[in-house]
Amino acid sequence: MTINELNINELYEQLLNEIDVGIHVINEKGKTIIYNKKMMEIESMKSEDVLDKDLLDVFTFGKNQRSTLVEALRGKTAKRVKQTYFNYKGKEITTINDSFPIIRNGNIAGAIEIAKDVTQLEQVIKENVLQKQNTKFTFDLMIGKNVAFREMIEEAKKATRTASSVLIVGETGTGKELIAQSIHNGSSRSPAPFISQNCAAIPDNLMESLLFGTKKGAFTGALDRPGLFEQADGGTLLLDEINSLNPPLQAKLLRAIQEKTIRRVGDTKDKMVDVRIIATINEDPIDAVSQNRLRRDLYYRLSVVSLFIPPLRDRKDDLMLLAGSFIEKYNSLFHMNVKSLNEEVKHLLYDHDWPGNVRELEHIIEGTMNLVVDEETITVSKLPFRFRNQARKTDSPADIGIQIAQTEFQTKTLKEKIREVERHYIQQILEESNHNISKAAKKLGLSRQSLQYRLKKFK
Secondary structure (H helix, E strand, O other): OOHHHOOHHHHHHHHHHHOOOEEEEEEOOOEEEEEOHHHHHHHOOOHHHHEOOEHHHHOEEOOOOOOHHHHHHOOOOEEEEEEEEEOOOOOEEEEEEEEEEEEEOOEEEEEEEEEEEOHHHHHHHHHHHHHHOOOOOOHHHOOOOOHHHHHHHHHHHHHHHOOOOEEEEOOOOOOHHHHHHHHHHHOOOOOOOEEEEEHHHOOHHHHHHHHHOEOOOOOOOOOOEOOHHHHOOOOEEEEEOHHHOOHHHHHHHHHHHHHOEEOOEOOOOOEEOOOEEEEEEOOOHHHHHHOOOOOHHHHHHHOOEEEEOOOHHHOHHHHHHHHHHHHHHHHHHHOOOOOEEOHHHHHHHHHOOOOOHHHHHHHHHHHHHHHOOOOOEEOHHHOOHHHHOOOOOOOOHHHHHHHHHHHHHOOOOHHHHHHHHHHHHHHHHHHHOOOOHHHHHHHHOOOHHHHHHHHHHOO
16 A cells, blocks of 8 residues: 555544644634644543543643633634643643644634643752752853863862862853852752852942841841851852952951951851852952952962863853853753854854853853744854854855864954963973972062962963
8 A cells, every 4th residue: 555545634643643742632612633642641641531522621720821722712823832731630731832723714613732841841940949049050060171171170179179268260251150159069068058249249338247247236227137158157158259349348358267257247246157268350360469459368368279260262162062052051941943053153153252251152142042033053144233243244164164273373462462471481481490489480570379370370
């Protein structure tokens, strides 16, 4: 028997039961007439429990939820709508639905729903939120093959074994808090709180009471309130942009770290606290110290472990890995199916200097995904305007490949050139000093600590 001789209804039935999406069709009276195998799996139902029965007799919906299939019967089309409901046994089901009416001779003769199951995904997300509350990043989620980046990750992993202070150095958008969360989650302190505070976001006159807490009556309206140190007791306190704190407050912070005690504003008694401090800074800490934005003694105390996150422009070999990860993330969030970037887009990404680092790349991918409709490949026309404006329409794919390979040889900025000269000069003096740090530091006119910092920064 040939395909032409097969009963067309049998062919349709086999097709419906082989596809990996749920299909549910109701007639104009709201009774189920088609209910495929995948839909049975999604809803944990048998065909005889659903076929020829009113949809609303079999499934129930919350107060603020309406059946997208019933709404389609009333003429309303839905695209990629998330819906949570319950079967008659009380099992919770979450799907992403495309629903639309069946029109015959200008009248609605029924409705079709195409559903994708996300019940398990929703449950995993809920469990992770409950377990980790406000901290979710671990070293397993760190993406990158760049040598300097991987070395930094390995150093950060070693820091999970102790409770020493950590200073994370990196430009804005490089992922400093992600590293801090990973250290916390990889340490014995992971069950305890992880509290993060951006020091630049709070005025100086409020920052002290926020860090150390207040005693009732200390000032008008003051109440007994624990500060961030007490809230993080037993866990980790991340102080972002530590260089934005004023010098007197830096001195009080240093005392709290050294003595492992804090005193609430307006109180006369000290309280013991057990808190690991991780601080971040978005500039060269030696510059911050020399220009009085960071106390020297606080820098020494914080930098017991120093981690230097390379900027994205220095790890462009990770660009495609990171872009692919963000595409996957927003495919899941937006219920899309983008699979790749075309060659011209890749060229533009490699050619960009990335002043906003990984955060900027994520924002560009997110903005691009908002402009994509049904495409599986991202083209230049879908990129944000400032990227589209850089498109080189005359470049052939071969030219693009050559340009990508030559990216690292393009003209360097003044800052990059100075960094390169500094690195080579330090290397030369070290060799002349037989790699004796003290002798090399003296020749360079630096303190031993300053030279060690630069050696670590330059790997």
